[in-house]
Amino acid sequence: MPRPKPEPKLVCRNVWKIFGPHGAAALDRLGHGVSAERLAALGLVPAVRAVDLEIGEGEIFVIMGLSGSGKSTLVRCLSRLVEPTAGEIIFHGQNLLAASESEMIRLRRHTMGMVFQHFALLPHMTVVQNVAFPLEVQGQPRDQREATARRMIALVGLAGREQALPRQLSGGQQQRVGIARSLAADPELWFLDEPFSALDPLIRREMQDEFLRLQSVLKKTIVFITHDFDEAIRLADRIAIMKDGAVVQVGTPEQIVLSPATDYVREFTRAVPRAKVVRAGSVMAPVAGHAAEAGAGRDGPCIPARSTVAEAAPLFAAGAEAVAVTDAEGRISGHLHRQAVIELMLAG
């Protein structure tokens, strides 16, 4: 694999959230195997059902699903904005559901940041006041918190707009402020609930690039919600796909596209060109025996194993039959053949 599997940082075990009166009692009575229909018949809304997840340190973990599939509820369970009906959420070995309210306030202040779909900027505050607000709530003195805020504003590329009011900014700029604010307290866990869904497609793409750039610098542990499968594939290290409150598949974009677990997942993957997802390392012919020494046989073109087949394709334009594939240390681990690329691209 191109990356070692990261240590789990946030784990949730068998998490349930049932909206409606006496949800917990119903769950106890009917057992954890109960179907969604059965609960719905009782007038309850099973928004999250028996979710198990492990989210690694420094990973971009995307939760994908259609509207109403429970994504927002799940991510709010992770920070206990919504109180789960059952289950465990373990962060740094501590079960969050057992933490006291003041302990939760401390954890949210110092270890969690969140970006909202509709920005949730405070309309009466300037950009710099909005970004400094989480620190103000913690009681930081003014010059210190505003200095931090200015750094964050520069980081998201809004330097010069510090004194603007939210309503004077475009949607994309407002979300940059939201991002800066969520980073102000330097959290370890970064939750983003459909941060780009309210933006125009062009701006959305620009913001996705911006997000990847930020993450390459910051290396946060990220839970990113989206209902857009393309966005998920572009950004994710791993994706969890939700349907009616349950997670139906967890895997890398490649795993999900190449071997969808259910018809529901297959529906999403249908329109995705394989070549844009599949990585060179997955379809190469490995070098027999041990990988060749770095530099050996490097007369032709070569690409890293992590890059996608679509990225490798232009190298074949010159007429090469095969391209060398290098691993993380720069050693050649195999060869990508023209035939394999053509087959993959024809497959869609």
Place this chain on the structure above:
Amino acid sequence: MAALSPLRLRHWQGPGLWAGALALFAAFALWGRDLAPWAFDWPRKAVLPVRRPISDAVKWLMNHADLGLFTFREATRAIAAAVEFPYRLVLALLSEGGQAAGLAVPALPWVTVVGAAALLGWRAGGAGLAALVAACFGFVALFGQWDAAMVTLASVLIAVPLGVAGGLLLGVAAWRWRWLDRALVPVLDLMQTIPVFAYLVPILILFGFGPTAAVVATVIYALPPMARVTTLALARMPAETHDLGRMIGCTRRQMTWRVMVPSARDGLMVGVNQVIMLSLNMVIIASMIGAGGLGFEVLGALRRLDFGAGLEAGLAIVVLAVAMDRLSQAFAAGRGGGRLGPGLWLLAGVTLAALMLPALRDYPDGWRLSTGPFWSDVMRWINVTFHDSLEAVKDAALLGVLVPVKRFLLGLPWLGVAGLLALAGWRLGGWRLATLAGGLAVLIAATGLWEQAMITVYLCGLSVAVAMLIGLPIGILAAERDGLWQVVRLMIDTAQTLPSFVYLMPAVMLFRVGDFTAMLAIVAFAVAPAIRYTALGLRGVDPRLIEAGRAMGCTRWQILTRIKLRMALPEILLGLNQTIMFALSMLVITALVGTRDLGQEVYVALTKADAGRGLVAGLCVAFIAIIADRLIQAGAARARARLGLLP
């Protein structure tokens, strides 16, 4: 109910039921008096003994109630003192100067007051608003109403911050604790339907006669809408804002005061505007318990039948209301105007100069214009010249419509009326509504005030009918033409900011006292919502429906009658509802021109400081309002369901 026996119920519905019920009712009304006289006049012996206990309770509160650490009287004294000091201070600043709690306070020169008001206008909305506000204040000075206006302004300036702060706290508390909200809603509902005079009685007894009592009454009157607006604005905030607060680790206090309340600013400012306008309205009315100021001038003029003076004071109220409304609306819109800096320096300079030169301090007498005698002459002329035609109109209306309707209503048995109301309630909203409507009607009869209540219903009903007859066509016309709608809307917006007192003056001038005068004033006051809801309802009809109608080849008339009016029916019903509420609130004030209804009962109670009598009569008015409100709301909901509109 549907599960009970749908078949049998369906059998009962439809016009047959109503025909039967009305026939029964008519027969009973015509021939039942000998059979069951008690169903016509509630037996004197069986009148609920509620008046005296209420009066006694208030007396006991005043004289004996002990709240542990302090007595009730001490509590009211403390409240009075807390209001009194800032009031004296502001009043001294604005008008004559003098002592406030031992401090010698100089009177601000009139130019300073006008300048400060203009500067506020400049800050909130730029040059145009500044000019408007300055013109309004200048008008007051020009017509010699300055001192009275400053007394009124002082009361408003004290009452508004108290009303806003109190309403905000109450609203926030109701947002935070659901049980408090549930407990508060019916209380606020009742408070808003009880006529204003009814508030004045207990306050008069508890706080005595004078400006302090008036301010307390004003705060109590203006606070409920602020509380409501606050709760609503907070509940309407997007869930994300609340989530944000929790996510960054706000404590509950930080959440409320740092996140939610500031974010809800826009909504809250609407409430502030309401508090200001209601305060002004109430300060004028509270001249009856010693508020003084412009209201007192109008009241005095009404009593002396001195129209010139009354009209001038009335116009001063109007311009003051316009200035305050535009100012607070501009602040609420938050568009922002000019910078304050240079203006402040200018104002300070002018103030200093005026303090040095006594000649500048007071508005020069020579510049004063009194149009009072002129208006009196005009009125005399009109009354002399048109006396016969005015009298003829009045007599025709009285003899042709008012008196017969009144006779008819007074002849009805309370039992029959309660029965019919219950039936209407049952048809529109089921058993609960039936019990409410019928029960409240019986309760009114049981207080022994049935006759006054029927006079109230007669005046209110006729006025509402006339207001709807005027308002519907205007609303329909205005809905069709954008230009006209702009004009009409400006007019009704302005009309609605005017304190109800103002409407009495012209009606009295033309027709003296009596029911006809009262009806005119009520119609003038209540026509605004009739126009507004009709126009808004028609303009809100889904344009696709109109397009479909046009595609089918409907004429304009058909589109109006078959599509627009039908679809706008729920809105128009709500307009009717509002018209009734407006009419009832005005009706009580027309007691001043000698009606004999529940309003008069409250007014008499006020002059005699009889808390029980005032509250009971006030509650009866509230009951009438509640019956009308619930029945019409249910009707509107049914109409909406039938038309397939969202609730």
